[in-house]
Each structure stands twice: as structure tokens, then as C-alpha cells.
Amino acid sequence: MKALLEVSGISVSFDGFRAINNLSFSIGPAELRAVIGPNGAGKTTFMDIVTGKTRPDEGRVLWGEKSVNLLRMNEAQIARAGIGRKFQRPTVFEDQSVAENLMMALKAARAPWKVLVWRPRPADHARVAALAAQVGLADSLTRKSGELSHGQKQWLEIGMLLAQEPRLLLVDEPAAGMTLAEREQTTALLVDLAKTRAVVVVEHDMDFVRRLNCRVTVLHEGSVLAEGSLDHVTADRQVIEVYLGR
Numbered sequence: 001m002k003a004l005l006e007v008s009g010i011s012v013s014f015d016g017f018r019a020i021n022n023l024s025f026s027i028g029p030a031e032l033r034a035v036i037g038p039n040g041a042g043k044t045t046f047m048d049i050v051t052g053k054t055r056p057d058e059g060r061v062l063w064g065e066k067s068v069n070l071l072r073m074n075e076a077q078i079a080r081a082g083i084g085r086k087f088q089r090p091t092v093f094e095d096q097s098v099a100e101n102l103m104m105a106l107k108a109a110r111a112p113w114k115v116l117v118w119r120p121r122p123a124d125h126a127r128v129a130a131l132a133a134q135v136g137l138a139d140s141l142t143r144k145s146g147e148l149s150h151g152q153k154q155w156l157e158i159g160m161l162l163a164q165e166p167r168l169l170l171v172d173e174p175a176a177g178m179t180l181a182e183r184e185q186t187t188a189l190l191v192d193l194a195k196t197r198a199v200v201v202v203e204h205d206m207d208f209v210r211r212l213n214c215r216v217t218v219l220h221e222g223s224v225l226a227e228g229s230l231d232h233v234t235a236d237r238q239v240i241e242v243y244l245g246r
């Protein structure tokens, strides 16, 4: 199976400090992957590079069937090419309803010149309802987003990202601040989303990672230290030494 995203030999230094060191990583078109590793391992910087926020000093980042060079694209172009990123803190519009937030995301997903003249059509309302249902908010369409729980806000933001139909979703610490029930629902959502797209989850919560039941990549000092099932990587002596044993 050809990779959807292929990162090879990337390095980046900040003031002489190598945050990413000859990192290679690839993910398939419908794959769920957890990325773990100690603080400062380079997880955020890795996502910054894939989304175009940070430029690597060397290496390649190739995207899609045509192996497009992502390093030639800016952040907006990369987002339009199908890479969505969910940050840890939800950034929904609290005064707007769930439906309004989703509709705004649908509108934003249009080409810039179309946004100016865009008016929602019946199909767009149906799409908003479908997105809400997909993220477990079908019963909350008319609720103000500010009234939602932390977990529900996170799901709404994922729904807003889905409006852009990303082929790769990068999700930063989704379990943080969630109740156990919310975490379980989030696991189910991410597993479901990865049936039709690639999903990369950066997470510190090992119970959450275990429930994702997916391939795990362990980063350390900007490189891949181990990769495989969670049982495989957690039995690795070096992983225990630098991460789990602390």
C-alpha cells in the first residue's frame, strides 16, 4: 500500500538545538497512528512541519498518490490539499450554536472567491446535520457552543475540521481534560474516522492509546525510537528507559 504521507530524513534546529533529527515517518491512507514520547521529543514540531508552520532544514515531505512536495506549499495550501489539524485547546465560536459553527466551517471550506457569495443550500443544512451526527452532537445542533462540555467542544471542532474533508487529520492530545466517558467516545470517534482517512494522534495518556488499538510511533530526541503495537513498544528497553520508566 502506498503511503499517503511520507516524511523522510527531516531535520530542524532551533538556535543550534536539533529538535527533529533525521526523522522518517509514513502513514497509509486509512490508518490510525498514535505518536508518543517524552516532553520535548519533537511531536509538536513534527506536526508543525507537516502542516507547513515550520520549515525543516533538510529532508522531504511527500503527499498523496502524486507524491506532491509539501515543502513547496504554505499552510493554507496544505490545509486545502487535505491535511487538518486539531489543536489541544478547542477554538469554537462560543456565542454561536453548534449548527452555526459547523456551517461556518462548511463555508470556509469553499474557495476564497466563492466564500463572498456563498449562501447555505438545503444540501448544506443536511451536511451540517450529518457532521453533527458523526461527532455525536446530533441532539445539540441548536445549543450555544459555549454551553457544551469540554469534550463536546472538542468533538465540535473535529466536526468543523471534517467539513473540509481532510484525508489526514492530526490530533493533539485529545484526551486531555476529558471525563472517562468522553475519552471513550473520543476513542470510538477517532477509530471510526480512521476507516476513511489517516488519523495521527499525539497523546500522553497510555490508557487512551491502548484503547485506540493501533500502531504506535515513539519519538525521542527528534527521531523514531520504536514503532509497532503498543505491547511491542512498551516492552522495548530504550522506550522504558527514556519514557515509561520516568
Ligand SMILES: Nc1ncnc2c1ncn2[C@@H]1O[C@H](COP(=O)(O)OP(=O)(O)OP(=O)(O)O)[C@@H](O)[C@H]1O
Binding pocket: 014, 015, 019, 037, 038, 039, 040, 041, 042, 043, 044, 045, 046
Ligand atoms: N520555535 C522554537 N524555538 C526554539 N525551540 C523550540 C521551538 N519549538 C520547539 N522547540 C524545542 O524543540 C524541542 C521539541 O519540542 P516539541 O514541542 O516538538 O516537543 P513535544 O514532543 O511536542 O513535547 P511536549 O510533549 O512537551 O508537547 C523542545 O526542546 C523545544 O523546546
